[in-house]
Amino acid sequence: MSGSVSVSFVGCGGMAAHYLGVYRDLDWVRVVSCIDTDLESARKAAEVAGGIATQDFAAALGGDVDAVIVSTPNWLHRPQAVAAIQAGKHLLLQKPVATTLADAEAIAAAAERSTRTVGLYMSYFDQPLVHDLRDMVSVGWLGDLVHCYAGLMHKGGMMWSEEALKGHPTWRGSIEETGGGCFIQLAVHYIHIFEWISGAKVARVTGFTRNLHCPGLEGEDLAVAVLEMDSGAMVTLDTAWCANGEELSVHGTLGRFNYRNNQRLALASSAGPFEGRVARYTGGLTPAFGGPQGEEQQMEVRPPAFSDVANPLNQHRAFLEAVREGRPAPVSIASGVHDLRVVRAVYESARSGRAVEVC
Numbered sequence: 001m002s003g004s005v006s007v008s009f010v011g012c013g014g015m016a017a018h019y020l021g022v023y024r025d026l027d028w029v030r031v032v033s034c035i036d037t038d039l040e041s042a043r044k045a046a047e048v049a050g051g052i053a054t055q056d057f058a059a060a061l062g063g064d065v066d067a068v069i070v071s072t073p074n075w076l077h078r079p080q081a082v083a084a085i086q087a088g089k090h091l092l093l094q095k096p097v098a099t100t101l102a103d104a105e106a107i108a109a110a111a112e113r114s115t116r117t118v119g120l121y122m123s124y125f126d127q128p129l130v131h132d133l134r135d136m137v138s139v140g141w142l143g144d145l146v147h148c149y150a151g152l153m154h155k156g157g158m159m160w161s162e163e164a165l166k167g168h169p170t171w172r173g174s175i176e177e178t179g180g181g182c183f184i185q186l187a188v189h190y191i192h193i194f195e196w197i198s199g200a201k202v203a204r205v206t207g208f209t210r211n212l213h214c215p216g217l218e219g220e221d222l223a224v225a226v227l228e229m230d231s232g233a234m235v236t237l238d239t240a241w242c243a244n245g246e247e248l249s250v251h252g253t254l255g256r257f258n259y260r261n262n263q264r265l266a267l268a269s270s271a272g273p274f275e276g277r278v279a280r281y282t283g284g285l286t287p288a289f290g291g292p293q294g295e296e297q298q299m300e301v302r303p304p305a306f307s308d309v310a311n312p313l314n315q316h317r318a319f320l321e322a323v324r325e326g327r328p329a330p331v332s333i334a335s336g337v338h339d340l341r342v343v344r345a346v347y348e349s350a351r352s353g354r355a356v357e358v359c
């Protein structure tokens with residue numbers, strides 16, 4: 001297809017509000033409807049991005065809509081995504097794909113049969129630094145990958161818990177509507193990133209979950225997982241929504257990458273200089289136990305805003321360009337099904353107290 005793309009938003013809540021600006025600012029994109037069961041949220045979105053505000057999901061399936069953007073609670077992904085695909089729409093679906101593997105596989109099966117652009121929104125792929133990291137790995141700048149770590153924690157869970165205890169529960173407190181607690185919501189980002197940068201797959205997992213500070217939520221507010229990759233490398237992946245902080249570290253035989261709180265990047269490698277989109281390393285060796293190692297260099301790197309339409313990596317812009325040019329979406333639904341399979345294996349390990357194979 002060429003020319004303009006007409007869009008319907010389904011779910012105009014917290015996350016959607018961050019990226020509506022992309023749809024407003026692309027002059028070849030036209031928002032025709034903003035749909036939300038909460039009419040006030042739909043109205044606010046329509047004020048920013050245009051289109052009518054309605055509570056009626058059927059508006060997304062009308063003949064005037066090319067592409068549907070689903071940003072609703074996880075348990076609604078299956079019915080809404082499958083209906084949109086079956087109506088012949090292009091679709092961008094929020095992560096995680098669904099609450100259960102059966103629902104996720106049903107969406108993937110519908111996507112497989114579709115000739116349209118159907119994909120998953122993975123917000124971290126907006127970030128040039130994540131693409132630089134993949135390049136560092138693929139050119140061998142870090143050497144052989146040995147260990148990856150990610151910790152992704154925020155205190156939203158404590159807020160949702162308090163609200164639930166005051167009589168205002170949200171979908172995030174319900175295991176049925178969310179699919180779990182903090183791990184399903186937060187870990188999918190890094191499961192996806194670690195497999196994507198390394199080309200390896202998670203083969204076996206061990207997990208632990210707790211609910212320490214969120215009595216108003218059914219799911220866990222702390223989860224710790226060890227992922228064994230089929231390459232032999234190991235991953236430690238921690239998530240929480242009763243503490244704050246984020247860290248991404250990758251260690252290889254030649255160097256290391258460490259990024260803290262979306263701000264501080266520290267790089268070291270004995271492989272010489274690296275020049276990426278945002279990461280720069282000029283090289284230099286320092287004596288160390290076991291032989292000289294790369295000198296550590298630090299810099300500040302901030303992620304782009306979700307609404308930064310000038311960012312060619314922006315995943316909404318990239319999806320819309322794929323629709324216009326008849327290409328597949330940047331991130332497939334099938335890859336998100338695999339992320340969910342890893343999440344479910346971690347939950348199974350936490351429940352059974354045993355390591356669980358990911359098939």
Ligand SMILES: NC(=O)c1ccc[n+]([C@@H]2O[C@H](COP(=O)([O-])OP(=O)(O)OC[C@H]3O[C@@H](n4cnc5c(N)ncnc54)[C@H](O)[C@@H]3O)[C@@H](O)[C@H]2O)c1
Pocket residue numbers: 010011012013014015016035036037038041057071072073074076094095096121122123185
């Ligand atoms: N980094 C990320 O990419 C990121 C971050 C947060 C959330 N998310 C995902 O985005 C999705 C939405 O999360 P959120 O934080 O925006 O939640 P939210 O609760 O803030 O917003 C959800 C919206 O959906 C609306 N809604 C509920 N039922 C509906 C229905 N039947 N039809 C239409 N609208 C309906 C609600 O009224 C609400 O406005 C979830 O799948 C979540 O996992 C992704």
